[in-house]
Amino acid sequence: MEAKKLIATRDGFGEEIVELGRENRDIYVVDVDIGKSCKTGAFAKALPQQHVNVGIAEQNGAGVAAGLATTGKIPFVVTYAVFGSLRMGEQIRQEICYPNLNVKIACSHGGLTPANDGASHQGIEDMGVLRTIPNMRVVMPADYYAAKALVRAAAEIYGPVYLRFTRDAIPVIYDENQKFEIGKAITLREGGDVAIIANGDTVRLAIEAAEVLAGRGISARVLDMHTIKPLDVEAVSACVNDIGKIITVEDHNILNGLGSAVCEVSAGMGKGRVKRVGIQDCFGQSAPYERLLAMNGITVENIVELAEKW
Missing domain, CATH: 3.40.50.920 (Rossmann fold)
Structure with missing residues (x-):
């Protein structure tokens, strides 16, 4: 483990989603007005035609993403874990998972990492809630390189995927050549x-x-x-x-x-x-x-x- 190298997994997501968007013009980001915290600013700047900001309206963001998916796009709805799981819960179930649409929900600030923001922003139930919904996959990478690889893996498979990232910088465990497969430890x-x-x-x-x-x-x-x-x-x-x-x-x-x-x-x-x-x-x-x-x-x-x- 590279103990001295600390990078948040949300940074890995922010970098990889830009690369994916450049490679595949069907990749979209649906922001809910917290792109700075969720690291989608570079995507919005580089690929504005593939970026939608719905404002502080998570449930609407889920619906917009579902609509995009019905036209063949691959949307990533991006927000905090507590909002992307609980506030969007009904829309995820009814509009994304029930029709099994190709929507990815990418969330920063998972678990206790919001820290001083307090209990209202700490998503401690998110993975448990979403793993009970049919058709949903639930993924949390362990470091920067894992985040990049698993975001790419999520984009390449069909169907709903929930991706959970850290806010805080954490040690790098893997190198850039490590292979990851969703569903394989x-x-x-x-x-x-x-x-x-x-x-x-x-x-x-x-x-x-x-x-x-x-x-x-x-x-x-x-x-x-x-x-x-x-x-x-x-x-x-x-x-x-x-x-x-x-x-x-x-x-x-x-x-x-x-x-x-x-x-x-x-x-x-x-x-x-x-x-x-x-x-x-x-x-x-x-x-x-x-x-x-x-x-x-x-x-x-x-x-x-x-x-x-x-």
């Missing part, structure tokens, strides 16, 4: 004592925890489960069969997110134990990001402690 470290499955900005914590555990004689397998729907059931099943002890780590409510998805696989197999590290079914507060994580036990120290107890 990446094994970052092999191990046989415990499996740590994480996504998004918490993958860095899983890697650090595995390094600490290795120094204490505990071998941890680390998976980047960048797609929670469709979940890589094969990878999870292998963790259940090979190890049987799994810790999930996510910047999301522990209900209905990555941890719940992994528990569903384990329960279906009738074996394995899962401990979920994530937001403890509570709203956030106005505080620095790292402090909010710590308040919910989303830390290297907590992951290590849970593994050692096993």
Whole structure:
């Protein structure tokens, strides 16, 4: 991991969407007046004919994107996670997922990353809500290069995709040559004592925890489960069969997110134990990001402690 290189995943999205728009004139961006925060300013400037700003009207943005999709365009609706999942929820279900239209919902400020903006702007339920809707795929890249690759992958497959990005800069884990496939986890470290499955900005914590555990004689397998729907059931099943002890780590409510998805696989197999590290079914507060994580036990120290107890 390039510990000194810190880039927000929203920056990866902002750069890649410009490249995609230049390559394919059917790629559109539908903004809801927060392009500066969501990094679509470069797209609007470079490709104004492929850019629509509907103003502060997320639900209308979803409808406009659905309309564009019916004409063969590939629209990306861009906003904050809390608005792109909850405020647009009915439109996503009725106008995008039900007719299975080729709309991508790209959201910055996922999880607790809005930090000092407070609970109203912290989208802690978004992936859980959207993974329950048929036809929807739910993706959260772990770093800058993952964001670029998974945005491209989303553009290349047909159907609704929800992409969740961080506001804050996070460590670069991958290099630009790493291959990604929506629905396929990446094994970052092999191990046989415990499996740590994480996504998004918490993958860095899983890697650090595995390094600490290795120094204490505990071998941890680390998976980047960048797609929670469709979940890589094969990878999870292998963790259940090979190890049987799994810790999930996510910047999301522990209900209905990555941890719940992994528990569903384990329960279906009738074996394995899962401990979920994530937001403890509570709203956030106005505080620095790292402090909010710590308040919910989303830390290297907590992951290590849970593994050692096993």
